[in-house]
Amino acid sequence: MEALFIFILKSSGLLATFYFAYIFLLRKETFFNSSRFFLLAGLITSVVLPFVVYTKIIWIEPAPAPAPIPTVSTTAAVQTASTADAVQDYNYTPVYKLQIAAEEKSFEINWNLVSLIVYGIGFVAFMIKFALDFYSLNAVLKGRKIQQQEDFKFIDVNENIAPFSYFDYIVFNSSLYTASELENILEHEKVHSDQKHTIDVLITRIFCILFWFNPIIWLYKKAILQNLEFIADSEASKKITDKKAYQYTLLKITTHETCVAITNHFYQSLIKKRIVMLNKNQSKKRNYWKYYAVIPALGAFVLLFQIETIAQEKKQKETAAVVQKDTIKETKELVTITKNTTDKELDDLKGKLKSNHNLDFKASDVKRNAEKELTAIQIELKSESGKKQTVSMNGNKAIKDLTFAIGTDNNGAKTISIEGLNPPTPPNAPVAVNSERVVIRNFNDSDAPIPPTPPVPPVFPQGPMPKTPVMDMSKMPKAPKPPKDADDKVAMAKFEKDMAEFEKKMTAFEPDMRAFEKDMEETMAKREAIFEKEMAKYEIAMDKYASEMNKYQKDMNFNYNFDFKFDDKDMKLQEKEIRLQERDIKLQEREIRIQAIEMKKQAAEMKKQAKEMKKEADEMRKQEKNYSSKS
Known part of the structure; x- marks a missing residue:
């Protein structure tokens, strides 16, 4: 209810800010459409802005933690530690007061x-x-x-x-x-x-x-x-x-x-x-500044009421010799692996931990000597809280016992933690192993390896295309019409002169078309060469990206995630998209070339039309001569 009351106060304050800004600054202005959207923005802001909270984190020095208790290995330096939870009991004696006179129960109104x-x-x-x-x-x-x-x-x-x-x-x-x-x-x-x-x-x-x-x-x-x-x-x-x-x-x-x-x-x-x-x-347009006068008030509102300060402790740098483990509030079961643990027992242990405690357990890289004793093993653990640990043991001799504690943390979630190497074995408890070389890794989400960034595919070079010659029929020179009277010598002479000019203009288009085709071929050839070079660089980068992804997969499988598998499906999809883009560029180039050919055909047809008209003029001249000779 308090949160609702605070929201109402904030919303009312914002609403009042916009309203009084309109009344005192904008009501007498003639920017009516702008005022319309200003007032609507005030309604939306009064509802949305109270929910916009900026979180400011202040880092403080953490309280000193209890010193870790290292466990000792008999053959090599072991990287592990355990943290003991300090428990303090408080004894108190309840105090009871004897009420001589019963108090009357007062009536309270739930406002x-x-x-x-x-x-x-x-x-x-x-x-x-x-x-x-x-x-x-x-x-x-x-x-x-x-x-x-x-x-x-x-x-x-x-x-x-x-x-x-x-x-x-x-x-x-x-x-x-x-x-x-x-x-x-x-x-x-x-x-x-x-x-x-x-x-x-x-x-x-x-x-x-x-x-x-x-x-x-x-x-x-x-x-x-x-x-x-x-x-x-x-x-x-x-x-x-x-x-x-x-x-x-x-x-x-x-x-x-x-x-x-x-x-x-x-x-x-x-x-x-x-x-x-x-x-x-x-x-006057200079009065538009009044619409922005509300911005400082909104900024002050955010700074005063919408910034939430949170204090967080700085994370202590973990030394290589210390490994933090899950905090176990209550230990319910101990699991130990020995040198004589069989493959079947490891498989049974995996199913038991998953079904009984919802804990992930995986054993890999198992090696044995001639006596069927374990000499190498890698164990991967994952708790319900998301804590992940990897224990890798490798040596020439049989491994020593390694014990894991299964229990619940402070939040009630099931967790599994490495208790130590070669601990005293409790009665009726399975036993774990230690060896000459032991590496223990704990991982939080912040410790996960960073995946490599895929390369950006190249884009076919763009730019202005060669300017096409004007081949619009409406803008072409018009062929002259022959005179109706073939005996009119003046008209015939003018017609022949116009025909010669028409042929001259039509012939002038041929160099422009040849130049256009040449420019098109040179431009597209240069861009294709640039694109091919970028594609070659991209293929090299993709090969490097694939190798980095394989390395990332191994790191994740070894250190963090049990079932991580790298799939190059995305990489193949990227390559497919680039090929499709290249095909579209080719189609675009083909359309431009077809357009140029069609324009060339139009020029040829117009030239043919001019020749036919010239032939018709020659025939008219012959008829004129025949008519003159007969007369």
């Missing part, structure tokens, strides 16, 4: 429960009001004749209600207004509908239901609705020639007392302010 009940009553009441408003709106819209115009749905009603819009619905009573007044009203409502102002109305209504007890939210709602009217008035007045008639329409609509809730009403209170804002000059 948290009272507050919750009051909030619930208010919430339910406003939800019922919200549902009734929706029902009333549906009653107005249901069964009405709808006139669809563009994106708007017009509904002409007979009731004496103020015009309003709800999403793309615009409702009005045409019998109450003149044609010009109705035009003004519809232009106003179209702005509400087109800019989706109904969403703003619904959002503010939801906030008023959730925070009905906060007076700031009701003032905030009024500011949002008033700004929406400013937006609609401003946009509508741009499309209306007679602004005075629009203002008179505003005054006329004030006579309507019936309004439908959760809609954008044409009639709102504060008509005087709306008329003043209609006649006000546009604000």
